[in-house]
Amino acid sequence: MKTLRVPEATVTRLSIYSRFLERLDRNGVTSVSSGEIAEGVGVSPAQVRKDLAYFGEFGTRGVGYNVKDLMHYTMKILNLTQPWPMALAGAGNLGTALCTYRNFRERGFAIVGVFDNDLTKIGKRIEDLTVQPLEEMPQVIKQRGIRIGIIAVPTRAAQEVADLMVRNHLKAILNFAPIALNVPEDVMIRNVDLSVSLEVLTFNLKYRGTYESEE
Amino acid sequence: MKTLRVPEATVTRLSIYSRFLERLDRNGVTSVSSGEIAEGVGVSPAQVRKDLAYFGEFGTRGVGYNVKDLMHYTMKILNLTQPWPMALAGAGNLGTALCTYRNFRERGFAIVGVFDNDLTKIGKRIEDLTVQPLEEMPQVIKQRGIRIGIIAVPTRAAQEVADLMVRNHLKAILNFAPIALNVPEDVMIRNVDLSVSLEVLTFNLKYRGTYESEE
């Protein structure tokens, strides 16, 4: 058994390939080449092959890849053969949008508990979910076997919510609050930070990725 | 005048440093070291200094950085000395949330036009904005001097909306639809892809960033 480190960039691209393959499959395409995948997702063919090579040999030389097979392999690698129930903290504007987000379900993700601490929000229905008091999160996490948390509370409340999630053994958190959360080593955080994304754009609108010092 | 290529990761971190400095400044902190910045945003002190070194010398050896000054420098570098009006396509669940997002304004961003093609959405008010027909986007872009577009329409409509934005000379697009958009070289795209973020988490929940081949 060989263990090797996989670049995070490779994992993100694998997720993108996987979804692209799903689309091909839905469209009835049965076979695909690294070049076509590359074209479809905007990377180089060599990159596609290199990425896949971390995990095994999935293609046939001279032919390409079987779409359905490769799709299943990628989903297996990404750990998507099981459903992923998730807990959402914050039933505000963003939280509500997330509850209605259909694409989650297509990949096996589902928000199964929404929690808030505002009495006017608690009890509110969002599609088939009912907003619950934050205090009930621990119990729901346990009952539903939740391992992933989503933070959509205001910045000032984000750390305390993260602490609560950590105390209740969540090991993966998707954070929308624009702040660096402090969590133990074994807890993974992914930040979705729109200001950062926009500021990379404004930077590049000026400099195009280079910087001209003023002398 | 020296032109040098700046890693995208550096720009991303610069944005994070910048916001952290803003917070320090609000809290009345006047001086800060690379170590404190590093601590606050979760990177190494050497990384902070290296990143800043791309753009100049902003600190005082033995002392640290003046918070207000460094904050202004970072904002200048990130091109945040001007307001950034933005056009949003898609007044659905996500689009509505984005319209209410306060943090945009703190950094100079503002959605000044929301566009949809659903007659039941057009005319709807979202805070101080009114949803307009997509056809009016070109005119608003021109009038308001918009350079950044946001795509929050369903996946199937994303490419045509992107095309429209490109035709109207937007050079930067923040895209929430989970698809690779096809745009000319001189147009920048940033994708916000939640499934990808979640799948990096599920991958790591299984392998912790390594992969064990099955033999």
Add this chain to the structure above:
DNA sequence: CGCCTAAAGTTATATATTTCACATATTTTA
């Protein structure tokens, strides 16, 4: 006033990632 400490700036080193080129395997075709 010179020594000591702290922390920035910088150079060198190490690591990670991507690109390139090619050897290899498969299918098609003459």
Add this chain to the structure above:
DNA sequence: TAAAATATGTGAAATATATAACTTTAGGCG
């Protein structure tokens, strides 16, 4: 059945990025 065409898998080279080690400078203090 040999040759041609095609597309994978991979090792080496090129790039890019991060870490670590070192040098320089400012300010405090005896």
